[in-house]
Amino acid sequence: MAGKPGRKCTICGHPERAQIEAEVQAGATLRNVAQAHGVKLGAVFRHMKNHAFIAPIEKFEVEPEPVQEAPAGIDDDDIW
Numbered sequence: 408m409a410g411k412p413g414r415k416c417t418i419c420g421h422p423e424r425a426q427i428e429a430e431v432q433a434g435a436t437l438r439n440v441a442q443a444h445g446v447k448l449g450a451v452f453r454h455m456k457n458h459a460f461i462a463p464i465e466k467f468e469v470e471p472e473p474v475q476e477a478p479a480g481i482d483d484d485d486i487w
């Protein structure tokens with residue numbers, strides 16, 4: 408849940424959502440998947456963490472420091 412009203416998840420609304428999830432699940436890096444589908448890395452990360460139907464993924468290969476709960480006020484759509 409969450410967020411500010413009006414802000415929706417780019418991936419949830421993406422026509423290739425299932426493909427994006429499948430690729431991440433298959434082991435592609437989030438960065439590569441994001442680039443392949445023209446979405447933000449942060450959006451993929453957040454979606455996979457919070458919205459994906461699939462089994463939990465433990466190996467997120469992201470280079471930035473692990474993103475914990477973002478402090479309130481951070482516009483997490485734009486950090487990456």
Ligand SMILES: [Zn+2]
Nearest residue numbers: 416419454458
């Ligand atoms: Zn989502």
